[in-house]
Every structure is written in structure tokens, then in C-alpha cells.
Amino acid sequence: MMIRGGLCIIVIALLALTPAVFAASITHTYTFNTPAIQIENGNALILLDGAHSWAPVGEPLLPTQAVQLLLPPGEEAVSISVRTGDPVLLGSGIQVMPAQQPQPISMLDPALVTDHNVEIYSSDDLYPAELTGNLRTDFLCGHGIASGLVFPVQYYPQSGEVYYFPEMTVTISTQPSVQAIQAHAELLQRSEAVQKRVTGLVQNPQANASYGPEMPMDLDIWDLLVITTSSLMPYYDDFINDKNLRNISTTSITTEEIYATYSGNDNQDKIRNCITDLYMNHALQYVLLAGDTQQIGCRKFYVEAGSYSAYIPSDLYYGGLDGNWNTDGDNYWGEYNEADFFAEVMVGRNCADDLVEAVNFCTKTMMFETDPVVSELLTGLMVGEDMGWAAWGSEYKEEIHQGSSLYNYTTVGFPETFSVDTLYDNASYSWSAMNTLRPMLNEGPQLMNHLGHANWDYVMKFYRDQITDNNFSNNGINHNFFIGYSQGCIAGNFEKNNPDCIVEEFTTIGHAAVAFVANSKYGWGVSYGTNGPSQRFDREFFDAIFGEDITVIGRTNDDSKTDNIAWVGDPYYRWCYYELNLFGDPTLEIWTELPGSFEAEIDDFVLTGSTEITVNNILMLDATVVVAMDGQVLGQGQSTFMGNAVVELDEPIASAGILDIAVTKENILPWYGQMEVIEPGITLTPASPPIILPSTGGSFDYNIQVANDSDYPFTADIWCDLTLPDSTISDPIIGPVTGFMLAANWSGNRDRVLVVEGGSPGGTYTCNGYVGGYPDFIAAYASFEFEKLGSDGCFWDGSWGSYGESFEVSELEATVAAPENYxxxxxxxxxxxxxxxxxxxxxxxxxxxxxxxxxxxxxxxxxxxxxxxxxxxxxxxxxxxxxxxxxxxxxxxxxxxxxxxxxxxx
The missing domain is CATH 2.60.40.3080 (Immunoglobulin-like)
Structure with a gap:
């Protein structure tokens, strides 16, 4: 990274000398079908596929086309222009619906219909006056991406004439900037996964090639970083080991180590610098903040939206690694021009205060991922309340359940393979949390989606003190834990401590939820219609799962945000972007198919010194096999078309113990197995040490003992050789005795004599004994040294003598009983x-x-x-x-x- 930084300084210096030399531009053309007009209560909604209906409050609600274009490396957008053909008249005498005032979802008596902005609607000036807006540049893993809006429909309010453009060609002018050069020099990653993210976000994916080929990863890769306190860290060991075994490379660091090692203005800054370090040097993708805000502090972003303002607890601070989120150094973090909306790493938080909550989190997560109740996985539950608004909660939820193209954007709902229950208030029915919803949650629906009033201690009509292990019985065995998503206000305000907020309770008790996405401040809706800002994020979350196949929950939550990035100039959208935090493991996989299973086969044991492990009967191509011991990954491999995998280990197995082996593949339950590592015993004992032979040569007695202390019989080769004074290795002086059967719990020894010729060179010799596979596989080793005096320049001629008790197989002394059967x-x-x-x-x-x-x-x-x-x-x-x-x-x-x-x- 020092090389990257040096290059960055040079380029920035050059930029300062010639700021305009490198200016460039990119162009992209958008085409549009003829819009339709839908009349609601005398107001018209202009329908145009793919162009989300949006406008500032009270102004004409018109289609907007998101612009998301990949910029040249090291550059940012400085201006946007559009070229159109002649506009096409869609109609006249039309009164376009005004954009409604977003209201906090917790508001029991919201304002009535938002009236028209009189200044605009009484004018016959063209609206909008400009065809573009909200241009900004953000950076994702070193890739500059311009986002903004173009307006394919224009309106003359007084005459009611509506025009649209069938085609719009957008040109974005770019030039190098300090921030863009730093992002490219310091944060650029070109892995296949990063390129897939980038090309999935932009409308000119062909520009991806300008950033160069995929970068080879010649460094230790960490997929997931767990950050917690030293007192809680031991309780995450099983969780971390399981992640590694399932090929999610996971490491950990304590907050104490971070604060002592990394610089920063405060602890949050130090934690973010640690994350940035691991991202830059180890390609980090996910972070689990394993602690409440007393253990791991949060950063609060400031947003003003209408008459409301808030400091919003947001873990996006730890995910977006460009800049510092507070360029001007004031008390207002996350202002519009300071934000980094594209997160390099996905962040989730487990708000554990103590070891019980830490163990609950780890247990629930591992059970959900590795051993769920399969029959309940393809299930959902939609929960909607009567909020006292014109629109019922059920109307919001059915857009997610069934999928929807309302308000000019399409989101995919639950597929037919899912069984989805609904629980909705209506004019004649109001459900009860404890009597109606609680039994349904205890049945273990995988995905639960809610809209209704909430507060830090209240959501889904539950009060905080009702979220207990006595009231919830789904334990991952009888029924699954559920994944929750709520638009309710403040239910996810995790900065609230003593007592904690209600979503923390759902995710830290031993039952209930395995993960939850919730708002740390107000959720936002509209009292008439369903085009509220929070609804947009909610719809995009489930569209990520069922429409885009983004099923790792940290990426699911991120995608629901980046799909809305063109509208973050609207403070209500920016508010939602910040406040939707993930309570749970960011690498948690959402199940979208009934999983299959493996019936893999492994041997019962393996010998120390082994360099490969074979797993048979996998019966699937490209399944991943990981071998670990004592929490350390020793190697990994892929299954072949023959249905087996040979895992080459990084190093020979050094000691006896237990190997943990896992076989994993998407939408297949992981298979776990264990192999015992047997370390054969071999001992070489000279009769009368120290042995010093005269220059004329001589002989000495020694004993060789071989043992198998395990319950498994096996065959191995036994041999001995010598290391000469010049470090060369002799031919075997015993054996190799091949295919020697070491019975279970057997040991045997032989007395031997070694005769050393007088003509042999003087110096120190080593007698080596081995058990394994001659000549290269060594499972056990022993040795002793002896010295021969004299240095007469003679050389080893191999004429030494070695004799004594034989190691023939027929002479074995079995000390264990024969088996009861053949x-x-x-x-x-x-x-x-x-x-x-x-x-x-x-x-x-x-x-x-x-x-x-x-x-x-x-x-x-x-x-x-x-x-x-x-x-x-x-x-x-x-x-x-x-x-x-x-x-x-x-x-x-x-x-x-x-x-x-x-x-x-x-």
C-alpha cells in the first residue's frame, strides 16, 4: 500500500499543476415508451416503466430516470447535460398529482392530503425547468460512479399539458480530483465479486474494462472480521471456527487491540481505520460488530428533513471507507456532500452486552445456517397494522408479498414456492401481538415483514418486556428462528441502553429472531397512497432476494439502499439510507430453495505427516471442502466430476488430534465430519550414551521401538538411515520394511547393532528412524547422535554393518486380542x-x-x-x-x- 500512496501523491501534484488537461466525458442514451395516465381523485399519476415517481413535497409527481454511470479511473463527475429530440405531447388539461409530504410512521394522526404547491401549479412555466438533477460522485472499491436524475416528462401546470421525450442522451463531464485519485490508488479492488457488484450497479458495464483486469490475490484474504471486547471474544470462537470451516475466511480482533494499535480521533475512527486496513491489505468484505454501543460505539449522521432533524445511529459509517464522513470537521457527520453511500464492506451488529447474549447470537446463527428446520424454510409472514392513515398497512405489505410495479418501478415479490401467511388489521379486525402474532412467529417463518407504529420499546404491538424466552418458543429445533424487517419508527435505536431497544431483545434472547433490519430513527410513509420513502427501501430489500438473487443478508440490505442512491438528494431518502441497520451476521445466507444434502465419506483416521485428505461420495461438482484442526484451516479443495475431492494441505499435519472437515455448496446443507489424526510412535535408544567411537571404528547397541497407541490398526513402512557429517543422507540401514501392520494399541521393539567402519570420515552422525511411507512420507521420526573420531579425509562407502532382531511382519508381537469377528x-x-x-x-x-x-x-x-x-x-x-x-x-x-x-x- 505504500507504493499506491506514493503514486497517489505524484498524481495529485501533477493534477494541481494542470487541473483541466485531463477533462473527459461519458455518454449514455435512455429510451422510453409512451407513458400512461392514471387518474386518482381528480389527480393524474404519470406512469412510465422504470422511471420512479418522485418530486419534492407538493410539486408535480413525475417519472424520474436514475442515472448510474461508471466514470473513468481517478475522475469524478463535474457536470451533466442532456440532448433530446422533440418532445411528444401526451395530453392537456391534466392536473398532475402533487408529491405527498412524508410522515413519520409513528404519527397517529398525520396531516391530510398534501396540497399543490400554489406557486408552481399556478404558473405556466415548464416543470421541471431543468431536465437533470442530483448529480454526485461516489466510489465503490476504487471505482468512481456518477449518480443523478433525468426527467423524461415535463409539465405545464396551468395549461395541464404533459410532454415526454422518447429518447434522452446524457453526457457527464469528468475530470481528475484528489478524492477520485485517492480512491483509485488506495481502495481499488478488482476481484470477480467486486466487478460483479460494480457492473450490476451501473448502466454502462462495458466501462468496467477501463479499470484493468482482475487483480491476483497474493495476500491472506479475510471475508469476515469480528470485532468485540477481550472479555466477549472467547464466546465467538465456535462461530468463527464454523465460518472458516464453511469457507468464509474469518478473523477477529478485540477493541482493546484496535485502540492500542490504530490511530484516530476517537474510538470509532480507530475502528474504521482498522477495517480500512484489512480491506486494503486483506480484501475484507464483511464486518460483524459484536457488541452494543457501550462496547463498540456508533457514529450518528445528521439529517434535516422538512421540520424534522435527527442524529441517526448508522453503522454505514464503518462500511463506506472513502473520506471521513465529516469533511468540514463540524458536529454534523454524514452531511450530503460528506457522505460515502457505496459501502466497501457490509456491516452487521450483534448488540450483545454479556456472554449469554453473545452465546445466544452465535448459537442461533449457526443453527439457522447449518441445521435449520428444512420444511419451514420457504415460508413468510406479512404483518400490517391500522396506522390511522388512509392507506392500510396491508396495502403496503401486499406490494412486497405479491411484487409491484406501482410508482413506476418494479420489485419482485415472493415466488410461488414460498408459503406466505398474512396478518392484517382491517376495518372489522385488529390482531393481538401476544394472542395472534406470537404463535405465528413461534411457528418459525423464515422471513417476517412488518409495517406499523413503533418506538424504541414497542413494535408489532409487542412491548419490550414481552420479548422473553418464556414467551417465544422457536428454538431452531422445533421451529426456525425468523429474519425480521420492519418499517416501524425507532425500534432499532441501538444507541438506547439500559434498557436496550426492542429489536435488540428480539435478536439477543435464545429464541425469536436470528437477524433483523430495523430503523434507528423514524420510518417514513405517506398517509395517502403507499409511495413512502421507507416503502421504497422495503420493496427493494425483498426484490434483492427474489428478483436479483442477492441472498447474503448484508448485501441484501446494501442493495436495497444502492438501488435508491439516485434519490439521496431527497433528505427523507437519505434518512432511510442511514437508519436501516442490520442486527445480525452480515454473511447470513437467506434460504430461497429447499436445500439438498451431502452423504460424503471419509476415512476414520489419517497419520501425522499426511499432506492431503480425500473426501469421497460428495456426488456434486464444485462443492467446497475445508479441512481444519483446532480452529486453523489446513487446506481447501473442490469436488471433481467424479464426486470426490482431494484437499492438498498447506503443510504436513504436525501432531495428533482431530481434523474437522466440512463440505459446502450453495443451497445445500453443510456436511461435517471428523478424522482422528494418529501419530505413530518411534523411539531410538542407544545402549550407552554418549557414543564416541575411535578413529579405527567400532560398533554399538541400540533399541528401536515402534508403537500404535490408537484404536485403529494400520500399515506403514519402517526404516532407518544416517545423516553424515557433511549433512548427506545415507541409504537405509534398516528396511525399508514395507506394509508393516501396526495393530491397534500395539507396541514392539527390537535390539540392533550398528557397525561403523574405521575408514568412515570423522564427525557427528545422526541415526534417524521413521514410520510412514518410504521415502517421502514421514508420520513419525526419532533420532540420536553419535560421534566418530578422526578426520583422515576418508569418505563414506556404505560398507557399514547393521544387524539384530528382525522387523519382519511375521515376528510381530501383538499385544491386543483378535477381533470378535473377522x-x-x-x-x-x-x-x-x-x-x-x-x-x-x-x-x-x-x-x-x-x-x-x-x-x-x-x-x-x-x-x-x-x-x-x-x-x-x-x-x-x-x-x-x-x-x-x-x-x-x-x-x-x-x-x-x-x-x-x-x-x-x-
């Missing part, structure tokens, strides 16, 4: 290429037939067919003449038959 003890190695050893036990003498078949049932080999004594037996299978694939072996001994599977990979 058994295929081991196929090793498996997978193999091209030979493997099949070992088995027999309780008594009898006739044995051991045969191998391919998957079509064709017999490919008969390995044993005759009488065998009781005890242990081993046979080699050579598949050199066979194709790669899965083979079945069958052992028949008397009336007993056993089968198994082995994989040959060439």
Missing part, C-alpha cells in the same frame, strides 16, 4: 496408484474368497481363494491394468461377507 482391517493406501494392501483378520481357520469388482458389477480380480489359518493376513492388489475409478472388494469367509470401497487414481 474384519477387513485396512486398505492402505486408499486412494492408491496403482497398488494397495488389503489386510484382514480371521478368528478361525476356514475357506476365504477375496474378490474385486468394478461399479458395473464386473469381477476384475480374485485375490484369495482357499483355506487360511486364523489370525492376520495381508494381500497386495495391483490395478496397473485397470482404469481410474471406484472399485468394490468383497471378503467371504464361511457364512460371513464383508464389502468395502477403494479408489484408484492414476
Amino acid at each position: 474384519n477387513l482391517v485396512q486398505v492402505y493406501p486408499n486412494p492408491f496408484n496403482p497398488t494397495t494392501a488389503i489386510s484382514y483378520w480371521l478368528l478361525a481357520i476356514g475357506h476365504v474368497r477375496l474378490e474385486v469388482y468394478d461399479l458395473s458389477g464386473r469381477k476384475v480380480a480374485t485375490l484369495v481363494d482357499g483355506w487360511r489359518d486364523a489370525g492376520q493376513h495381508q494381500i497386495s492388489f495391483d490395478a496397473s491394468g485397470l482404469a481410474s475409478g471406484i472399485y468394490l472388494y468383497q471378503l467371504a469367509a464361511g457364512a460371513n461377507i464383508a464389502t468395502g470401497k477403494m479408489v484408484m487414481l492414476k
Whole structure:
């Protein structure tokens, strides 16, 4: 990053010398169908597909076309112009509906219909006078994006004439700026995921190529950062380990470490600088703030909207990493020209105050993601209240339930695969929170959407003290936890402490909600109609899920905002943009299909020193397999068309323990398995240390002991060699003894003698002993040193002597009882290429037939067919003449038959 910063300084200096040399422009053409006119109570609504109905309060409500164009690297928009053909008369004598005054959704007695702006409606001046507006530049991961509005419909209020333009060509003039150059130099990322976000946001995706190719990621990538206090961090360990196991690379840092390590004007600034550091140097995508505001402070953004103003708690501060959100250094953070509306990272918050709430959050999240009640996943619940307005809550909610194209924008509703219940107040019915809604929530609908009056301690007609584990029974086993979304006012005001706000209660108790999107200040609606600002964000949230397939909840919430970025010049929209915070894990995946499942297979154990792990029977292509031990990821891989995965580990397994293995794929329940890591024992003990041999040579006694302390028998190679004084390695002085069977809970030792020739060079020698797979796979190692005097320039000629008790397999001293029945003890190695050893036990003498078949049932080999004594037996299978694939072996001994599977990979 220092190189990027240096380049940035040079370019900024050049820019200061020649500010206008680099000016450029981009052009884009928009086409429009003929608008329709809909009359409501004597007022006309102009309908034009894809052009959202918007205007300042009291002014003619006309279609507006969002402009979102990708700018040249290092530049920002400075002006916007439009070229049109001749306008087309749509009609005359038309009174266009005025835009309604947004009201706080908590208002019980809102003002009546907003009247026409007399100054505008009594004039015959063309409205709007300009065809463009709200031009601004924001930056997403170093990409400059211009947003603004064009107005394809114009109106003469006095005569009532309405015109539209079938085509509008927009030109945005650009030039380099300090902020744009800094964004490009310091925050640019070109991963596939980032490019997908950028091209999905802009109307000129072909310009993406101007930012260069995908950048190779040669750094440690962190998808998710968990920030919490040192006292709470241990309670997130299982959550973090599970994320890593499911291929969501997760790291953590305590607030204490951040405050001690990072600079900043206050703790919030230090936390944001930490996030920026991990974004720049580790491609961070998500942040979980694991603590309430006493543990992790919030930043409050100031907005004035009509007669209302507020300091809005907003975790967007930690996600939008350009600038500092307070350019002029006053007490008003997040003013319009200071904001960074495109978030580089997605932020969620778990408002845990103590270990109980932290454990509740982690448990609910992991259960919902890994082991939900599958039959309840494709369910929803729409909840609407009588707000005392002309429009019922049900009218708002049905636009989301069914999907809607009202007010000139289309959002997709729940698909037919979902079962959606509704609970609506009407003129003759008012539902009860405890008696009606509570049982429905306890049934575990996945998605719950609400509109109604609320406050910090009241939402969905519940009071805060009713949100308890006694009142809610959905525990993730009998019924699912739910994901909530409410337009209600202030219910998500997470800066409220002692007591906490009601949405915090829903998400931190052991039942109820696994995640919730809610307002930290007023939600905004209109008393007549449903074209309120909060409704726009609500509709876009569910459209992200069902229309755009954006199902990671942090990105879902972000998309509902960026779909509205062209209108953030309207303070009511900006208010909503800031206040919609996610209470939950930002990487939480919303289920949109009934998930399938894996039936993967792994061996029971693996030896230390292993460098790969094989998972079979995945039966799906491109499933991700992650292998971890003690919370550390050792390697990951993808399943092949054959339905298996061979995971190459970053390093050989160093010690005994348990491997955790997970197989994951989108819309498939994760599969978890464990393998025991066995560390064979080997000990080399010289008889009379220290050993110092004269220059004439000599001999000494030593003992080699090999052990298997596990409950699993296995075969391995045993060998010993020498490290010479010049660090070269000799040929084996014992073995290699190949295919040595180490029975379960067995140990054996041998006394040996090593004869050292007098002509051998003087110096220090090391006698090395190994258990593993000769010559490269080492599962266990032991050694001792000895010295030979003299330095006569002679060299090693390999003529030393080594003798003593043999390590032949037939001489094994088994110290454990034979199994109660015959058994295929081991196929090793498996997978193999091209030979493997099949070992088995027999309780008594009898006739044995051991045969191998391919998957079509064709017999490919008969390995044993005759009488065998009781005890242990081993046979080699050579598949050199066979194709790669899965083979079945069958052992028949008397009336007993056993089968198994082995994989040959060439």
C-alpha cells in the first residue's frame, strides 16, 4: 500500500499543476415508451416503466430516470447535460398529482392530503425547468460512479399539458480530483465479486474494462472480521471456527487491540481505520460488530428533513471507507456532500452486552445456517397494522408479498414456492401481538415483514418486556428462528441502553429472531397512497432476494439502499439510507430453495505427516471442502466430476488430534465430519550414551521401538538411515520394511547393532528412524547422535554393518486380542496408484474368497481363494491394468461377507 500512496501523491501534484488537461466525458442514451395516465381523485399519476415517481413535497409527481454511470479511473463527475429530440405531447388539461409530504410512521394522526404547491401549479412555466438533477460522485472499491436524475416528462401546470421525450442522451463531464485519485490508488479492488457488484450497479458495464483486469490475490484474504471486547471474544470462537470451516475466511480482533494499535480521533475512527486496513491489505468484505454501543460505539449522521432533524445511529459509517464522513470537521457527520453511500464492506451488529447474549447470537446463527428446520424454510409472514392513515398497512405489505410495479418501478415479490401467511388489521379486525402474532412467529417463518407504529420499546404491538424466552418458543429445533424487517419508527435505536431497544431483545434472547433490519430513527410513509420513502427501501430489500438473487443478508440490505442512491438528494431518502441497520451476521445466507444434502465419506483416521485428505461420495461438482484442526484451516479443495475431492494441505499435519472437515455448496446443507489424526510412535535408544567411537571404528547397541497407541490398526513402512557429517543422507540401514501392520494399541521393539567402519570420515552422525511411507512420507521420526573420531579425509562407502532382531511382519508381537469377528482391517493406501494392501483378520481357520469388482458389477480380480489359518493376513492388489475409478472388494469367509470401497487414481 505504500507504493499506491506514493503514486497517489505524484498524481495529485501533477493534477494541481494542470487541473483541466485531463477533462473527459461519458455518454449514455435512455429510451422510453409512451407513458400512461392514471387518474386518482381528480389527480393524474404519470406512469412510465422504470422511471420512479418522485418530486419534492407538493410539486408535480413525475417519472424520474436514475442515472448510474461508471466514470473513468481517478475522475469524478463535474457536470451533466442532456440532448433530446422533440418532445411528444401526451395530453392537456391534466392536473398532475402533487408529491405527498412524508410522515413519520409513528404519527397517529398525520396531516391530510398534501396540497399543490400554489406557486408552481399556478404558473405556466415548464416543470421541471431543468431536465437533470442530483448529480454526485461516489466510489465503490476504487471505482468512481456518477449518480443523478433525468426527467423524461415535463409539465405545464396551468395549461395541464404533459410532454415526454422518447429518447434522452446524457453526457457527464469528468475530470481528475484528489478524492477520485485517492480512491483509485488506495481502495481499488478488482476481484470477480467486486466487478460483479460494480457492473450490476451501473448502466454502462462495458466501462468496467477501463479499470484493468482482475487483480491476483497474493495476500491472506479475510471475508469476515469480528470485532468485540477481550472479555466477549472467547464466546465467538465456535462461530468463527464454523465460518472458516464453511469457507468464509474469518478473523477477529478485540477493541482493546484496535485502540492500542490504530490511530484516530476517537474510538470509532480507530475502528474504521482498522477495517480500512484489512480491506486494503486483506480484501475484507464483511464486518460483524459484536457488541452494543457501550462496547463498540456508533457514529450518528445528521439529517434535516422538512421540520424534522435527527442524529441517526448508522453503522454505514464503518462500511463506506472513502473520506471521513465529516469533511468540514463540524458536529454534523454524514452531511450530503460528506457522505460515502457505496459501502466497501457490509456491516452487521450483534448488540450483545454479556456472554449469554453473545452465546445466544452465535448459537442461533449457526443453527439457522447449518441445521435449520428444512420444511419451514420457504415460508413468510406479512404483518400490517391500522396506522390511522388512509392507506392500510396491508396495502403496503401486499406490494412486497405479491411484487409491484406501482410508482413506476418494479420489485419482485415472493415466488410461488414460498408459503406466505398474512396478518392484517382491517376495518372489522385488529390482531393481538401476544394472542395472534406470537404463535405465528413461534411457528418459525423464515422471513417476517412488518409495517406499523413503533418506538424504541414497542413494535408489532409487542412491548419490550414481552420479548422473553418464556414467551417465544422457536428454538431452531422445533421451529426456525425468523429474519425480521420492519418499517416501524425507532425500534432499532441501538444507541438506547439500559434498557436496550426492542429489536435488540428480539435478536439477543435464545429464541425469536436470528437477524433483523430495523430503523434507528423514524420510518417514513405517506398517509395517502403507499409511495413512502421507507416503502421504497422495503420493496427493494425483498426484490434483492427474489428478483436479483442477492441472498447474503448484508448485501441484501446494501442493495436495497444502492438501488435508491439516485434519490439521496431527497433528505427523507437519505434518512432511510442511514437508519436501516442490520442486527445480525452480515454473511447470513437467506434460504430461497429447499436445500439438498451431502452423504460424503471419509476415512476414520489419517497419520501425522499426511499432506492431503480425500473426501469421497460428495456426488456434486464444485462443492467446497475445508479441512481444519483446532480452529486453523489446513487446506481447501473442490469436488471433481467424479464426486470426490482431494484437499492438498498447506503443510504436513504436525501432531495428533482431530481434523474437522466440512463440505459446502450453495443451497445445500453443510456436511461435517471428523478424522482422528494418529501419530505413530518411534523411539531410538542407544545402549550407552554418549557414543564416541575411535578413529579405527567400532560398533554399538541400540533399541528401536515402534508403537500404535490408537484404536485403529494400520500399515506403514519402517526404516532407518544416517545423516553424515557433511549433512548427506545415507541409504537405509534398516528396511525399508514395507506394509508393516501396526495393530491397534500395539507396541514392539527390537535390539540392533550398528557397525561403523574405521575408514568412515570423522564427525557427528545422526541415526534417524521413521514410520510412514518410504521415502517421502514421514508420520513419525526419532533420532540420536553419535560421534566418530578422526578426520583422515576418508569418505563414506556404505560398507557399514547393521544387524539384530528382525522387523519382519511375521515376528510381530501383538499385544491386543483378535477381533470378535473377522474384519477387513485396512486398505492402505486408499486412494492408491496403482497398488494397495488389503489386510484382514480371521478368528478361525476356514475357506476365504477375496474378490474385486468394478461399479458395473464386473469381477476384475480374485485375490484369495482357499483355506487360511486364523489370525492376520495381508494381500497386495495391483490395478496397473485397470482404469481410474471406484472399485468394490468383497471378503467371504464361511457364512460371513464383508464389502468395502477403494479408489484408484492414476
